[in-house]
């Protein structure tokens with residue numbers, strides 16, 4: 001596992017593979033069809049994205065799919081012959097957080113890859129979800145404190161970008177621009193510092209609420225309109241929140257922990273560790289009889305911190321020709337909308353890097 005983590009730390013790229021692989025960990029685990037007792041952290045993402053337009057909710061993680069197609073075979077060749085995609089996806093998501101300054105989350109090995117399987121990607125939450133809907137989603141997947149999980153796990157939006165350029169769909173509220181409810185701001189970075197995992201997401205969420213309050217004051221106190229608008233403008237520019245979802249804003253209510261996390265990084269990291277661990281095991285049978293431990297690692301043991309986490313400039317594996325830095329373009333695909341904001345995000349036309357020989 002350490003080998004895998006170290007290799008990931010040297011090949012993930014802050015611009016694309018790093019945040020995208022954190023998102024992929026979420027997608028692979030959370031694609032659990034509760035009604036049919038099927039799916040979970042089982043590597044199904046790999047098969048699904050071989051046929052991406054049948055699984056449009058996963059199009060937004062096509063970057064990580066291309067990365068994993070090189071990474072896992074490379075790791076198998078370099079001393080981890082039993083490495084599963086299911087484990088690699090969750091571990092690399094953990095490394096991504098760590099590289100961005102977040103906690104080193106101890107994760108279990110032993111997730112099995114399902115055989116030629118296709119989970120139901122439509123069960124993933126969409127960007128128009130309310131806090132209650134997010135909590136129900138995690139509760140149905142067995143997380144111990146669903147409301148808290150909803151707030152904490154969305155802290156992943158510290159990192160990365162809205163990459164899709166989805167035209168507005170009035171019915172679903174998804175996409176950018178247009179009339180009616182819009183649940184995504186615009187393409188661009190999720191936060192002002194999209195390479196840093198430290199909970200600044202929560203501060204920015206609250207700033208958005210402050211902006212709304214300020215706007216109300218502006219309406220009442222006409223005399224200070226000009227000053228307030230200038231201030232709002234300054235705050236908005238400061239936040240840089242181009243990629244900002246309705247489901248993110250829904251977290252900021254008096255009853256939740258957003259205010260705790262914005263002021264207490266340690267509390268955020270502690271709870272993140274708990275819920276990332278739980279998410280990483282959704283749908284995984286951890287009973288002793290069925291738990292398949294790979295590469296000699298015992299289940300349950302902390303894996304410790306891998307040092308140094310030094311990304312290699314340009315990244316890519318030596319000798320494979322793979323270089324993920326800006327290598328994968330995300331052109332628009334007309335005629336689809338909704339879901340994870342990714343249905344229009346990515347086309348299948350990208351060239352996956354050549355697999356290691």
Ligand code: HEM
Pocket residue numbers: 016019020022023026060125126127128129134153154156157159160161162163164165190245247339340341342345
């Ligand atoms: C539960 C409700 C969630 C919703 C509705 C949601 C939705 C979205 C959407 C719409 C995007 C932008 C996609 C695009 O246009 O490219 C996005 C990006 C992202 N999401 Fe979430 N997400 C949720 C939870 C999570 C969780 C739990 C994680 C990880 C644990 C996560 C990690 C990320 C990351 C890292 C990105 C940036 C990806 C990149 O830069 O490529 N999200 N999410």
